[in-house]
Structures are given as structure tokens and as C-alpha cells.
Amino acid sequence: xxxxVAMSGGVDSxxxxxxxxxxxxxxxxxxxxxxxxxFFSDFVxxxxxxxxxxxxADAKKIAQxxxxxxxxxxxxxxxxxxxxxxxxxxxLSGITPNPCALCNRRxxxxxxxxxASETNxxxxxxxxxxxxxxxxxxxxxDRKKDxxxxxxxxxxxxxxxxxxxxxxxxxxxxxSIAKLNELEISSKPDSQDVCFxxxxxxxxxxxxxxxxxxxxxxxxxxxxxxxxxxxxxxxAIGQRKGLGVAAGHRVYVVDIEPAKNAVIVGEREELFKDxxxxxxxxxxxxxxxxxxxxxxxxSTAKAIPCRVNFGDPTEVHFSEPVIPAPGQIVAFYNGEYLxxxxxxxxx
Numbered sequence: 585x586x587x588x589v590a591m592s593g594g595v596d597s598x599x600x601x602x603x604x605x606x607x608x609x610x611x612x613x614x615x616x617x618x619x620x621x622x623f624f625s626d627f628v629x630x631x632x633x634x635x636x637x638x639x640x641a642d643a644k645k646i647a648q649x650x651x652x653x654x655x656x657x658x659x660x661x662x663x664x665x666x667x668x669x670x671x672x673x674x675x676l677s678g679i680t681p682n683p684c685a686l687c688n689r690r691x692x693x694x695x696x697x698x699x700a701s702e703t704n705x706x707x708x709x710x711x712x713x714x715x716x717x718x719x720x721x722x723x724x725x726d727r728k729k730d731x732x733x734x735x736x737x738x739x740x741x742x743x744x745x746x747x748x749x750x751x752x753x754x755x756x757x758x759x760s761i762a763k764l765n766e767l768e769i770s771s772k773p774d775s776q777d778v779c780f781x782x783x784x785x786x787x788x789x790x791x792x793x794x795x796x797x798x799x800x801x802x803x804x805x806x807x808x809x810x811x812x813x814x815x816x817x818x819x820a821i822g823q824r825k826g827l828g829v830a831a832g833h834r835v836y837v838v839d840i841e842p843a844k845n846a847v848i849v850g851e852r853e854e855l856f857k858d859x860x861x862x863x864x865x866x867x868x869x870x871x872x873x874x875x876x877x878x879x880x881x882x883s884t885a886k887a888i889p890c891r892v893n894f895g896d897p898t899e900v901h902f903s904e905p906v907i908p909a910p911g912q913i914v915a916f917y918n919g920e921y922l923x924x925x926x927x928x929x930x931x
Contacts, residue, residue: 585608585609585610585706585707586609586610586611586612586700586703586704586705586706586707587604587609587610587611587612587705587706587707587708587709587747588612588614588696588699588700588703588705588707588708588709589601589604589611589612589613589614589708589709589710590614590615590616590692590696590708590709590710590711591613591614591615591643591646591647591654591711592615592616592639592643592711592775593615593638593639593640593641593642593643593646593769593772594639594642594711594769594772594774594775595758595759595762595767595769595770595771595772596711596712596713596750596758597710597711598646598650598711598762598767598769599711599749599750599753599758599761599762599767600709600710600711600748600749600750601613601646601647601650601652601709602650602761602762602765602767603749603750603761604709604747604749605650605651605652609707611650611652611653612652612653612654612655612699612703612705613643613646613647613650613652613653613654613655614654614655614657614695614696614699615639615640615643615644615654615655615656615657616657616659616663616691616692616695617640617656617657617658617659617660618659618660618663618779618780619660640656642768642769642772643656644656645768645769646767646769649766649767649768655699657695657699659691659695662690662691663687663691666686666687666690666691667683667686667687667690667691667780668683668780670683670686671683671686671778672790672793672795674911675786675790675817676795676817676842677842677930678816678839678840678841678842678910678930679840679909679910679911679930680820680821680909680910680911680912681911681912682734682911682912682913682927683778683779683780684734684778684779685733685734685735685736685737685913685925686737688734688735688737688738689737689738689739689866692710693708693738693739693742694739694742696708696710696742697741697742700745706745707745707746707747708742708745708746708747709746709747709748709749710746710748711749711750712731712732712734712735712748712750712751713726713729713730713731713748713750713751713755714730714731714732714735714748714751714922715748715751715752716743716746716747716748716751719743719744720743720868720869720921720922721735721738721743721746721748721868721921721922722751722920722921722922723917723920723921723922724751724752725751725752725753725754726753726754726755729754729755731883732915732917732922733880733882733883733913733915733925734883734913735922736866736913736914736915736916736922736924736925736926737864737866737913737925737926737927738866738868739866740866740867740868740869743868759771786817786818787814787815787818790815790817790818795817797814797815797817797818798815798845799812799813799814799815800812800813800815800816800844800845800846800847801813801844801845801846801847802827802829802846802847802848802849803846803847803848803849804831804835804848804849804850805838805839805848805849805850805851805854810829810830810831810835810849811827811828811829811830813827813828813847816840816841816842816845816846816847819837819840819847820837820840820909821837821838821839821840821855821907821908821909821910822836822837822855822907822909823836823837824836824837827847827849829849831849834852835849835850835851836849836850836851836852836854836855837849838850838854838855855907856905856906856907857902857905857906857907857908858901858902858904858905858906859899859900859901859902860881860899860900860902860906860908860914860928860929861897861898861899861900861928861929862897862898862899862900862914862926862927862928862929863897863898863926863927863929864926864927865894865898865924865925865926866924866925866926867923867924868922868923868924869923869924871894871923871924873893873894873895874891874892874893874894875891875892875894875916875923876889876890876891876892877889877890877892877916877917877918877923878890878916878917878918878919879892879900879902879906879914879915879916879917880914880915880917881906881907881908881909881912881913881914881928882909882912885906887917888902888903888904888906889902889903889904890902890903892916897929898926900914908928909928910928910929910930911927911928911930912927912928913925913926913927913928914926914927914928
């Protein structure tokens with residue numbers, strides 16, 4: 585049986601490929617290059633981007649060590665168009681996109697499926713910490729490491745033949761497997777959530793792409809101007825640190841208004857919602873128009889019982905208030921099994 589494995593050059597995907605080979609699969613490694621010197625036609629990236637030349641070199645070394653075929657796929661144009669550009673547009677419109685979930689749906693799995701077809705492979709595999717049972721995605725055995733949330737937008741057709749080899753292991757066990765099998769990347773640091781902003785410096789990132797960051801007012805929900813921001817694109821719903829205002833007590837970003845170039849702050853209680861609207865809903869199995877399930881609005885949030893009315897838009901009613909961020913993903917679960925997800929709208 586052939587399996588196509590996405591290999592980033594990191595320890596998780598390397599051990600995934602190793603496990604599959606040890607189980608007797610014919611493994612074809614696929615490494616996505618999303619970087620080149622000139623990323624856009626009008627600017628040059630000045631910092632490391634996923635997947636960097638170092639990552640590509642590591643992926644090649646892993647494939648050579650495992651004795652498997654490795655394909656290097658140049659996807660910098662697709663990554664620019666379908667992930668980075670949308671990430672920028674999201675922040676310009678006052679939301680906080682989730683590039684990892686978008687990349688999984690639009691790039692990673694679609695390319696893996698294409699290569700699987702070209703090579704007559706039977707399965708796809710990635711290094712996500714989750715499990716697949718009977719064609720359904722199940723949360724990882726290590727709940728703290730679980731990454732099923734980021735798979736909520738993956739197309740149903742890509743889950744049918746998906747294998748997630750490390751879902752029954754924790755991170756320390758994965759690193760131990762890599763070390764025992766003499767894989768040089770056993771101690772390689774984990775990648776960041778936003779791989780193309782590894783230092784987390786949004787200001788530097790937007791400046792490098794000629795996004796204009798204009799100062800504007802920081803306003804309370806009561807209408808009082810209490811400070812000045814250096815660009816509304818640098819803020820996210822729920823943010824508390826780095827506001828640079830003296831309100832006399834803790835305040836949080838509760839809204840962003842691009843048309844007014846304003847950042848709205850308020851009390852923590854004002855962040856909580858018991859209802860959200862959702863677009864671009866993805867179903868991993870057939871579901872009725874109305875369901876009761878559990879929902880997560882962030883990868884690290886706990887799953888909250890909710891009622892979902894699917895439609896245009898889809899409405900999610902929570903049994904207890906949550907702090908949603910427009911642009912992020914809401915993932916639907918039935919116990920430990922992922923049902924799908926969608927993008928939280930700015931309502």
C-alpha cells in the first residue's frame with residue numbers, strides 16, 4: 585500500500601513517515617516549498633518563512649535516512665495567493681484569520697490528494713496530533729496536544745483515506761522515537777502557529793508588505809478616547825497586553841473598526857457571547873439542519889455544548905458564553921469526533 589506523507593522537515597512529520605514505513609507502507613514524502621527570495625512581486629521577505637531552505641534540507645536528510653522517495657513541490661505562488669494574501673486582507677478588514685486551517689484546506693490536502701492520484705497511492709498522511717477511525721477524525725490521545733481543530737475545514741473526501749500516525753503518542757514519545765531511530769531533527773523546535781511570521785512581529789510583517797499602518801484612536805465602549813494605536817491591523821479581539829493605555833484597570837480589545845481606524849476597548853465581560861454567526865461551513869459527515877453538539881472557538885479552548893442551526897449564515901448558540909474572534913474557526917464535535925467547522929463572522 586502506498587501513502588503520500590506531508591513532510592515539513594520537522595520531527596512530527598518525520599516520525600509519521602517512519603511509523604508508516606515500519607508498518608510496511610511504501611512511503612512517498614512530499615515537501616512544500618512556500619518560500620523564495622522574492623515572495624511578492626513588489627517586496628522581499630527579510631525573515632525566515634515556512635518552509636525555509638533549512639526545513640527543505642532537513643526533509644531531504646530525513647527521506648535519505650528513511651530510504652523513501654521525496655518530492656519537493658514549489659507552492660510559493662499558491663501560498664501567497666490563498667494564505668498570506670487572505671491573512672493580510674483579514675487584518676485589513678478587522679478580523680483575525682486562521683492561516684493554518686486555510687492552508688490545510690486550500691493547499692496541503694489538495695496537493696497531497698493530487699500527488700496521491702498521480703502516484704496511484706492509497707492514502708494521505710500528515711504529522712497532526714489527531715486520529716482517524718473509520719473515516720472520522722478523532723481527537724488525539726494527548727488532549728493537550730490535539731490539533732483536530734485545525735482540520736475542521738479539510739474536505740470530507742480528503743479524510744476518507746487519511747492516516748494520522750502520531751495521534752496515539754505525546755510529544756515526548758515522538759521525540760524519543762526520532763532519537764532512537766537516529767533522526768537528527770529529534771530535538772528540533774516546534775514551528776510557530778503562523779509559520780510565515782516566526783518572530784510574531786506583526787508590525788514588521790505588515791511593513792515589509794507595504795501595508796500602511798496609520799495611528800488612530802483607542803476608544804472605550806462608552807465613547808471615551810483613552811489612547812492612540814499605531815495601526816488597527818496590529819490588534820486582535822480579546823487582546824489585553826500591549827495596548828499602551830492608562831485606563832486605571834484592565835481593558836481588552838472588544839472590536840476593531842477599520843472604517844474609523846479605531847480600536848474599541850472595554851471590560852472583559854464585554855467579550856463574551858452566547859451566539860455567533862458562521863460562514864464557509866465544512867461538513868465531515870452528513871448532518872441534519874439542526875444539531876446539538878460541542879464547539880471550540882479556539883484550538884486551546886474547551887469544547888462547549890451548543891446548538892447549531894445550519895444555514896446562510898449558520899447560527900451557533902452556546903450553553904455558556906465564549907470569547908469568539910471573527911476570522912477564527914469554530915469546530916464542531918460529537919464527543920471526541922470532529923464533525924466539521926466554519927469561519928466565525930464579524931457580526
